Amino acid sequence: MTLQDQLKTLRLPAFAAPMFLVSTPELVISCCLSGIVGSFPAPNLRTAEEFGAWMAQIKSSLENAVAPGDWNVAPWAVNLVTHSTNAKLPSYLEQVAIYQPPIVITALGSPKPAIPVVHAYGGIVFADVASLPMAKKAAAAGVDGLVLVCSGAGGHTGELSPMVFVERVRQFFDGYIALAGAINTGDAVLAAQALGADFGYLGTSFIPAVETMASAEYQQMLVDCGPEDLMVTRAFTGARASMLKPSMINQGLVPEELEFKVAKLNFTGRDGESVKPWKGIWGAGQGVGRIERCEPAASIVDRLSVEYKAACKRMKEICAS
Helix, strand or coil: CCHHHHHHCCCCCEEECCCCCCCCHHHHHHHHHHCCEEEEEHHHCCCHHHHHHHHHHHHHHHHCCCCCCCCCCCCEEEEEECCCCCCCHHHHHHHHHHHCCCEEEEECCCCCCCHHHHHHCCCEEEEEECCHHHHHHHHHHCCCEEEEECCCCCEECCCCCHHHHHHHHCCCCCCEEEEECCCCCHHHHHHHHHHCCCEEEECHHHCCECCCCCCHHHHHHHHHCCHHHEEEEECCCCCCEEEEHHHHHHCCCCHHHHCCCECCCCCCCCCCHHHHHHCCCCECCHHHHHCCCCECHHHHHHHHHHHHHHHHHHHHHHHHC
8 A cells, every 4th residue: 555545544634743842652653553644743852863763663663563443554754843953954864764754744944855855765745834935835845745834723833724724725736735723623624624635733632642741730731721821922932832821820931921022943952952941831722622631542533533424424414405
């Protein structure tokens, strides 16, 4: 089965998004065995060697695995920060060439450095984009897919409505589209497809999974909070990010003082100066109000799949009436 065939036959047309200091190999493996694309971000590791070790673990665990249900094991993905300040990118791309993740998702910079490396072994490249100009540049660079980060997404977030973003991008791009922005139910995954996307891109929904490295305090805050507890700010990395105000208060910060503060855009690595402001500050998307408990990733996918099938049935009945 080709990678393209795998993506057509996912149990649920969705990605578990790569999440900074949250995603783990165990989460990726569980998501793939449950029938959706699992992913993790390279900045979760301090060195290229550690990055390679995570990829080796995922690859070896999935190569001969059998999904527990009537679906196939889904492909896995890694996320690379391709911003010009990321001095580690060349060494991380060397590891990508060795372990050959089926999907590479670039973010916060041009996808050009990753494309030849990934295409050489038959993988595909998605570019994470938050604006139309960024989407056009990525499409022109030759990516296979785009992750459209819309208003409502957690962590680094966008400003456009998904209804506008997808429609405009489909005017010039016919590749894969994964839609991010408060996609936290099976109904929302179907809605993303109805707009013209191929996949839903879910992050916040998976932070409470038992396989993540999110702290118990972070997970409980997600259960306790709703969208009114979020604030979008550039104060931490320089890029717009949707963060939980209670986590700022817990660190002795005043959210109102941070709302319009802008940090210098810098992505030097997990152990660099640029990530220190993130310590203890937790991201979430507008779907946060739906989270009720901490549970295994497989249970989250099971629930989403049931919701998706029910939504598909409901839409068929509506279209037939």
